[in-house]
Amino acid sequence: MRFFRCELHTHTTSSDGSMSPEELVDRAVECGYDAIVLTDHNTVAGVKRAISAGKNRGLTVIPGIEWTTFWGHFTVTGGTSDVLWRDITPQNVDAMIKRAQEKGDVVAVAHPKRMGFPLCSGCHCDYDPCKIKGANNYEVWSHYYPNEGVAARQQREQWYSLLSEGLRIGAVYGYDWHRRDDVPPSYAYTYVGAESASEKDILSGLGRGTTYITVGVLADCAAVCEGREYPIGSVLPKGEAEISVLCERIEDYRSDKPDELTRAEIRTDKGVTSAPIRFGERIKVKTTFEKYCVVEIYGKRKREEQLLAITSAFYAGGICDDHGTRRSAGNRA
Amino acid sequence: MFVVLDGTYTLARADMSTHTKIPFYLPEGVKKLHIDVAYSPKYNYNEEYGLALIEKSMMKQAGEPLMTKGEMRACLPLDNHLSYSIDSPKGAIGTAHRGNDRQSFLISEDFADGGFYPCETVAGEWTFVISATCIITDTVTVSLRIEAEE
Missing domain, CATH: 2.60.40 (Immunoglobulin-like)
Known part of the structure; x- marks a missing residue:
C-alpha cells in the first residue's frame, strides 16, 4: 500500500465552477494529483467528460456529487447511489447517508463549520449532529488556509468530539475547487492509502479511513x-x-x-x-x-x-x- | 418552435429552503427544449440590514466572530440564490446550481447543458423545480419561459 495525492471536492461548469471538466482534469494533472473526485453541486452532468479526459491524461477521476441541501453539504464519492438531493431532509439525512453507503458510495460531511446563511446558504451544517454520525469521513480542513481560522478549529474540535464518542470517521480535506488558481494562497492535500490509484482502490481507502491531510x-x-x-x-x-x-x-x-x-x-x-x-x-x-x-x-x-x-x-x-x-x-x- | 410555458412566480422570504414545483406538459414529437429563467432582484443593497444579518447569523452558527466588520462589509451586497431542477416523466434529469440570476438551458437526447443530462424529450408531464437556497429580499420574482422544438 502507498499513499496517493487526491482532491476529493471539485466543481466544474456543470455547477458553479469556472473550469470545464477537461480544464479541471488538465489542472489537476499539472498539480500532481493521482486522483480527483468530481463533486458538482447536485448533478453528475460533468462526470463522463471528466472521466474521459482523465483517461487521456492518466488521472483517475472518480464519479461523485455534492449533496447541496438547504441544511448542509456532503460529498458523496463513487457514483453508485440513487439518492436525490431534494429528498434529503433534517429528519431523514441519516437514512440517506446509509442508503448511499449501502450502494457503495463513501459519504463525507463537507465544510461543516463554514459560514452559511446569508453568505453561503447551506454551507454550514445545520443538521442535528446525531444525524450525521454515520458519515464515513469529515472535512476537518476545507478550502483556502485550511489549518487556520475559527472554522478550521471548530471542525477539528467537532471531529475529535465524534471520535471521543467512539465513532470511526476519517479526516479528509476538501479544496472545494471552483476555479483555476495558479498559486493558491494556502491549501492542503488529502493522501489516501491504497494499493493503486484506481477508482476502486481509492474508494476502498476512503471507506477504510486510510487518509491523512497535510499542508506540505x-x-x-x-x-x-x-x-x-x-x-x-x-x-x-x-x-x-x-x-x-x-x-x-x-x-x-x-x-x-x-x-x-x-x-x-x-x-x-x-x-x-x-x-x-x-x-x-x-x-x-x-x-x-x-x-x-x-x-x-x-x-x-x-x-x-x-x-x-x-x-x-x-x-x-x-x-x-x-x-x-x-x-x-x-x-x- | 412553440411556447410550452411562459410564467412569472413570486417567492417570499418564507419560501427559503423550499422547492416550488411547476408542472408543464410536452406533447409527442418534441426534440429539444429551450429554457430561459431569470429572477429579480439579485441583490439587497441595504448595507445596514446586510451587516446586521451577517453578524447575527455568524454568532448563531459559530458562537464567536468569524470575520471583522471590514470583512463583513466586503461580503455586501447580499444576494438571492435559486437553484433549478427538472424532472422528466422518466425521472430527475439534473440540477443547475450556480449564482447567475439569468440562465438558459438546452435539453435534447444528444445534448444538455447547465447541469442537466441529455434525455429523450418524451411526451407527458414534466416538472420545473425552483429551489430557494437563499432569499434575502422581501420577494423574488422568477420569470420562466420554456419553448419546444419539433
Whole structure:
C-alpha cells in the first residue's frame, strides 16, 4: 500500500465552477494529483467528460456529487447511489447517508463549520449532529488556509468530539475547487492509502479511513501492535501500540512550504503525548488508548508554528474485518 | 418552435429552503427544449440590514466572530440564490446550481447543458423545480419561459 495525492471536492461548469471538466482534469494533472473526485453541486452532468479526459491524461477521476441541501453539504464519492438531493431532509439525512453507503458510495460531511446563511446558504451544517454520525469521513480542513481560522478549529474540535464518542470517521480535506488558481494562497492535500490509484482502490481507502491531510508534509505513519503493523484507519487489538512516524517534505507543494518540523502529537482519548520530530527521521512513540489515536504533525511555516498534518485515527478494539480495517459503512463502533 | 410555458412566480422570504414545483406538459414529437429563467432582484443593497444579518447569523452558527466588520462589509451586497431542477416523466434529469440570476438551458437526447443530462424529450408531464437556497429580499420574482422544438 502507498499513499496517493487526491482532491476529493471539485466543481466544474456543470455547477458553479469556472473550469470545464477537461480544464479541471488538465489542472489537476499539472498539480500532481493521482486522483480527483468530481463533486458538482447536485448533478453528475460533468462526470463522463471528466472521466474521459482523465483517461487521456492518466488521472483517475472518480464519479461523485455534492449533496447541496438547504441544511448542509456532503460529498458523496463513487457514483453508485440513487439518492436525490431534494429528498434529503433534517429528519431523514441519516437514512440517506446509509442508503448511499449501502450502494457503495463513501459519504463525507463537507465544510461543516463554514459560514452559511446569508453568505453561503447551506454551507454550514445545520443538521442535528446525531444525524450525521454515520458519515464515513469529515472535512476537518476545507478550502483556502485550511489549518487556520475559527472554522478550521471548530471542525477539528467537532471531529475529535465524534471520535471521543467512539465513532470511526476519517479526516479528509476538501479544496472545494471552483476555479483555476495558479498559486493558491494556502491549501492542503488529502493522501489516501491504497494499493493503486484506481477508482476502486481509492474508494476502498476512503471507506477504510486510510487518509491523512497535510499542508506540505508527507507523513508515513503506522501502528505496530502485537508484532503486526497496521495502517491508518485500522482497528487495533486493545493494549499498547507503537506509533511510527516518518515525515518528508512535499517538494512540489506550491504554497508556503514548511521550514522545519517541531513535534508530533499522539492524541488519544486518554491524552496527548508529544515527541520531537524532524524531516527524514523516523520516531516511534508508545501509547495506549481505548477509542482512538490520531497523529498530528507540527512545524514552522511562514516562521510560525502551525499544525501541518493530521492523520485519520487508529481505533481500538471493536468490530473489524480480517485485515484489521475499519468497517467501510455504518461506521459506529 | 412553440411556447410550452411562459410564467412569472413570486417567492417570499418564507419560501427559503423550499422547492416550488411547476408542472408543464410536452406533447409527442418534441426534440429539444429551450429554457430561459431569470429572477429579480439579485441583490439587497441595504448595507445596514446586510451587516446586521451577517453578524447575527455568524454568532448563531459559530458562537464567536468569524470575520471583522471590514470583512463583513466586503461580503455586501447580499444576494438571492435559486437553484433549478427538472424532472422528466422518466425521472430527475439534473440540477443547475450556480449564482447567475439569468440562465438558459438546452435539453435534447444528444445534448444538455447547465447541469442537466441529455434525455429523450418524451411526451407527458414534466416538472420545473425552483429551489430557494437563499432569499434575502422581501420577494423574488422568477420569470420562466420554456419553448419546444419539433
